[in-house]
Amino acid sequence: MYEKPILQVKHLQKQFGEGCPHxxxxxxxxxxxxxxxxxGTVHAVRDVSFDLYPGEVLGIVGESGxxxxxxxxGLYFDSSMTSGAVYINQSELTGxxxxxxxxxxxxxIRNYxxxxxxxNPVDGLKMKFSSIGNIAEKMIAAGNRNVSNIEKRSKELLENVHIPLRRMKEEPQYFxxxxxxxxxIAKALSNNPPILFLDEVTTGxxxxxxxxxxxxIKQIQRELHISMVVVSHDLAVIRMLADRSIVMLNGEVIENGLTDQILEDPQHEYTQQLVYSLL
Structure with missing residues (x-):
């Protein structure tokens, strides 16, 4: 394990409503x-802190809600957090x-x-763009202007994720x-990001x-040594992918540790229920 985390999340809070002394x-x-x-305030995320290390897969498990x-x-800037801090260990962002x-x-940060x-792929893809166009768009957003490089990289990525190149001009809505x-996944990897977020990617x-x-996902992690945060309500997915895991309930972290350790000896009553439902 590396000494220095690539991502540090400190005291993250997200509430819907003003809150009150109660x-x-x-x-x-x-x-x-x-x-x-x-x-009537909903405290959706309450004082969540964790570190993500280079090449590590961190699982975040919990029921819906x-x-x-x-x-x-909040980490990906799709919505704003109420308070807290996030630090990325990259030279231009230090501190x-x-x-x-x-x-x-x-x-x-989102591009690089x-x-x-x-x-839901609808949130990550333009369904009426071609598949290769979706990947190219992400590369162009990051400043890549060399058409032959973009095409070569996009084809390489589609092959890596087992999409036949004969279908690269097809729109994802037909997939x-x-x-x-x-x-x-190919689009997310197009600019070689050191950190990949995966939100319930196998649901449905x-x-x-x-x-x-x-x-x-396992193959990508093995080959690229990319750091991943994998969110799932399914403990079987977390068991397969994650080195360490965090268990969340009602917006809080109630348990964290090595995934094997949590599965073999869950401490919190809710985690115990999750684990026993797997057996």
């Missing part, structure tokens, strides 16, 4: 899960809380440092769910398709 205490009798019965996808959207950067600087694969996810796919997408 609901900022996590033990408050006025909180039902993460909802304040006095003022636990805050894991909201947190990922800067990237959440407080300008929209131009955030765009740079982050890759994102969404649960199966599994193929759409693979095009999304047939089991055999799920397996091929997970195999592809």
């Amino acid at each position: 609901c900022f205490d996590k033990e408050s009798v006025y909180l039902e899960k993460n909802y304040c019965t006095v003022c 636990s805050g894991k996808s909201t947190m990922l959207q 800067q809380n990237v959440l407080s950067l300008s929209s131009q600087q955030k765009r740079y 440092i982050y890759g994102m694969v969404y649960q 199966s769910g599994g193929m759409q996810q693979r095009v999304q 796919l047939d089991l055999s398709v799920q397996a091929s997408v997970l195999d592809l």
Whole structure:
């Protein structure tokens, strides 16, 4: 394990509503899960901190509504967080809380440092662009203007994710769910980002398709040594992919550690339920 994390997340908070004196205490009798019965505020992400190391896969697991996808959207700048800090260990960003950067600087991070694969491919792809056009668009956004380089790289990526090149001019709207996810993965990797976010990427796919997408992700990680944050409600997915894991419930981290350790000896009652549902 490397000494220095590539990504540090500190005290991330996201709330919908103003909040009130009754609901900022996590033990408050006025909180039902993460909802304040006095003022109606939803505390979607509550004081979440973690580190991601180079070449590591970090799993974030929790039921629907636990805050894991909201947190990922905040990290990728799809939505703003209420408070907290995120630091990226890249020379040009050292010591800067990237959440407080300008929209131009955030765009740079999205183009060069982050890759994102969404649960719903509609959020990550232009369905009426060709598959190769989707990948090219991401490269052009990052300043690449050499057409032959763009075409060569795009073809290489499509082959890597097992999309036949005879179909590269086809639009993703005509592809199966599994193929759409693979095009999304190719697009996310187009500028060689050191950090890749994956949000529920196998949800809604047939089991055999799920397996091929997970195999592809493992292969990419093995070959590129890319750091990944994998969000899922499915512990089987986390077990297959993640070195370390965080368990979230009602916006909070309730357990974290090595994935094997969490699966073999879960400490929190909720994690125990998750693990036993796997058996």
